[in-house]
Amino acid sequence: MSRLSVTQLIKKFGTRTAVKGISFELEEGGCTALLGPNGAGKTTTLRMLAGLLSPTSGSVAIDGKGTSEIASRNQIGYLPQHPSFYGWMTGKEYVVYAAGLSGMNGKQASAEADMILEKVGLKDAARRRISGYSGGMKQRLGLAQALVHRPRLLLLDEPVSALDPLGRREVMDLLQQLRQETTILLSTHVLHDAEEVCDRIIMLRNGEIVEQGNISELSSKYRQPLLTIQVERDPEGRALAWLQSFRQRSFVKELELRGDTALLTVSDMGTAREVILQEAGNQVMPLLRFEAGATSLEEMFMKVVSS
Amino acid sequence: MKVTLLIYRKEMLEMLRNYKLLWIPVVFVLLGVTQPLSSYYLPELLQMSGQIPAELVDSFPVPGPSEVMIQVLSQYSLIGLLLIVIAGMNLVAGELYGGTAALVLVRPVKSAQFIIAKWAGYFSLVVISFVLSYGSAWYYTSLLQGTVPWREALAAGGLYVIWFSFAVSLTLLCSTLLRGSAAAVVSLLVIGLLSVAHGLVPTWLAWSPAHLLTVAAGHLAEPQATENSVVPVAVTLLLSVLFISASSWSLRRQGVSD
């Protein structure tokens, strides 16, 4: 039985369709990243999963039950992109309140709150009013309230984008621990973050899933030989013209010029290397750099995002 | 039940920390004691100003205790109401659009629990303010104007509490459906239109919440000939329940922003 199944989810805001019929399933355990550029529909999707926004059509089920049911709601921990709290409460009071709403009794709620506040690094600020918290502290508090009742499914909307490098590191480590016992779905627009803690990604663009799967499988799928050639600029522009000319070669699938550097996606690394190096030698090209490597998921993601 | 109580406690704590639990009762008490004090001291004040001849001042009718209490009540139906609606317009809207409701409603909290706790918290504030205020008005009136018939005053106060529950429920509903100030405007408009219509054709609207105010004044004006108020009381309570239900029904409809 899969923990979370999403079927043909559609959300329209007036005439705009923010989410265009997405379907996916999450198995118990592990971490999945919802990856997409601004406006892709990540927040909208997560809000529908959390039961805060009703879908125009389609369904969301946890262990076969709808998320509007009370029983399944207790299994969700949700961190909004910009969480807002009662500023007049202290951090500790808020987390205790949240735990109480999820059915914990006073003593247990207080103990759990202390523990989780320490975990997210808010121990010293726990007795201060939330109105005096910084943005990053609020993000940590948001994480604390999402975790305090030990949910089985965590929905995190950009959990690290408001944090400083140190905070980011801490939260990433925390997520690493949590993924042993919890199913995590987090949204991000940074592939690097996804690669760090998640084992699966779902790539969204304009409300549609453009690619999904295991990160390792995807990166081997999109792995292609890549040549990076940098030349010195000469007054006649001979070297640049030479780089341009690669566009017509049979072994070049794609050419991207960035100033004096050409990125060549090639079909056959052996031939490409041989031909290009020979030409460079024969025509005395002012080569600065010649590097053979492979495209990464990042390039694929950038392509998806920009097209 | 436990969750409702928890949210209710949070509501009360919030009103304590943002001083609503202080300033609204204070304003209400001021509102209540102004009538007995001013009608007692008015002749003296006029005399001191020296503009008006003493004979004229003496000829002013001195209001009796019942009249003063009726005036006190009419203050609540105007300024008191305005205060309640304006201080309550963000009751739900504030949380719904401010994003704090989202983190409550993703938890196993039913819409009805959230709404009922909100209603109960705010109604408590209104009742506390009203009881303090009405009590002080009563005290000063007995002191300055004469004995107030306690049975009638209590009955009139009770009818006002019921009418306040109607006003609070309506404000709550508007605050769920609309954003802050629009909620206040609509609530005031509905209650205003109702009382204007009731003023024009009282017999047609004898069942309406607005009629409670007339009955309450009648208790004090003519204690012998009090009107039976079962129908307007029942209608008012029913409407309150209806507003609360509609409010909890629509809470999640438009989507909870975060």
Ligand SMILES: Nc1ncnc2c1ncn2[C@@H]1O[C@H](COP(=O)(O)OP(=O)(O)OP(=O)(O)O)[C@@H](O)[C@H]1O
């Ligand atoms: N309440 C709303 N009313 C109208 N349109 C909306 C609403 N919420 C979102 N949208 C639209 O839906 C689309 C997706 O928005 P969403 O917030 O889900 O994007 P996102 O992937 O979370 O982006 P970001 O990375 O910027 O957070 C956007 O085009 C946005 O304009």
Ligand SMILES: [Mg+2]
């Ligand atoms: Mg977003």
